[in-house]
Amino acid sequence: MKKSSLTILGCHSSIPTKKFHPTAQILEMKGYSFLIDCGEGTQVQLRKAKIKFNRIIHIFISHLHGDHFFGLIGLLSTFHLLGREKSITIYAPKGLKEIINVHFKWSYTRLKYSIDHIELSSHKFEKIMENEKIEIFSIPLKHRIYANGFLFREKPSSRKLNMEEIKKIPDIKIMDYQNLKLGKEFKTNDGRIIPNQKLTFDPPKILSYAFCSDTSFYLPIIEHIKYVDLLYHESTFLKIEEERAINTGHSTANQAAYIAKKAEVKKLLLGHYSNRFPNIKEFEKEAKEIFFNVEASEPLKTYYL
């Protein structure tokens, strides 16, 4: 299986232009392609990134400001026109369902696939989805309207069999493999105990990703994103505009770096840049004053966890 990765489709705030694309990204994790936010033009960015529409079966919308979801109705409509039958689940604040339904009502569209709406309304850190491979949590953010970040965490996978060692012990049959993967020791027919570590390898490290946008500088986030491998934290402004950040419910690059440092994350990605700063490397430079492993995210670039 491919290593978990994040592909940025858009990482600018508010108004789309020729060069600036509003928020949208794809997290590839354990075989899933999670679409996080969906600003206008996301479907064309997905094409540019060569991401197959059919791989997306979960969509996460952080909040209902246009630069985070105005591309969704177009994407859902395109799914329909392309004959999609696979259902899709959308995790979003209350309101999105009404917005989607009113569009399809007036175009008299009966979708060929079904949409499951998971309406987010909690102000707590909460598990919103879990399967055998992944857990996903909502992270309360502080913005002008109700907004959530998301934490995606792989589940531990089973230990890997060390076939070279296993073959040396004829007593071990295929039916024993499951117990070995679960970490159990092996008892031979003559009563010898063989420790599990001798017969298996450690499973791959559990990886995690946190998406935090849009949000003010908000310390309660820290405990929820402790030690994540990759944190995307908005940095709409530079510190010279800190007051504007406060007034608009956004953060500066410095503040994003402070959150990353306190949460001891492995790597920080910046984004949701205001269009008034054309050189995004300034965000990176400013964040580096506080937290070393930081990068200013760029559209159509992939970052490995």
Add this chain to the structure above:
Amino acid sequence: MKKSSLTILGCHSSIPTKKFHPTAQILEMKGYSFLIDCGEGTQVQLRKAKIKFNRIIHIFISHLHGDHFFGLIGLLSTFHLLGREKSITIYAPKGLKEIINVHFKWSYTRLKYSIDHIELSSHKFEKIMENEKIEIFSIPLKHRIYANGFLFREKPSSRKLNMEEIKKIPDIKIMDYQNLKLGKEFKTNDGRIIPNQKLTFDPPKILSYAFCSDTSFYLPIIEHIKYVDLLYHESTFLKIEEERAINTGHSTANQAAYIAKKAEVKKLLLGHYSNRFPNIKEFEKEAKEIFFNVEASEPLKTYYL
């Protein structure tokens, strides 16, 4: 004043891609910039065409299929973010107001400018707007859902003064100019009658533009668009897919040309091409079998009336 012209922003149907932009166009007429339809990505196309957002104060939406209006909410939102104060009037079928309002309700946006909604519901050819320079009519089309085309017609302007001749007759004072512009003859103090044609030039020719998309091959259109200078008529398909055109409420290039010929229009522009025909010159070639002055419209190209 600039000559009336049409700038195509997008002229493909259904799904936006890297190269294909859904329907949107700007008609420049008598100093106005009319936006006709507004598929996803229109605001970026407007930037590419260097059309100032603030010049748009009238928007016409033909029908509520996504490829004709999914870019509108983003454009309206951008107007707001850029601090627009000038109000805007939207001519669209019933439903659009509800769609717009539900977006702004959930983002808790109070627009800085006002939107006047003109709800179209008639199935007749009807005047929907008139001022001293222009008249605009809705043209009933035949599609899967309620759809209108639009006819834009300049009003006759006054006759132009022939200053060289006027100066030869000292009796003519500035206060007489208005009557001359209106076509009246002039009576000198000694009772001579000078015919108006001697003192004025003919006004510029009245120009007209008709937009007809989306529609089946529909003969009742013809009488409403008789002799227009420019007709944009959809040609989603080539004649090999005529049956598909019938089933989906669209037209072929051949059919568009037949309408143009019967209406004796000056020039026909084709558009709303299906993505399944990558070479749009095929549409032009097919239409030319029936009507000579035809062009397959292309994005970011301007056509003069």
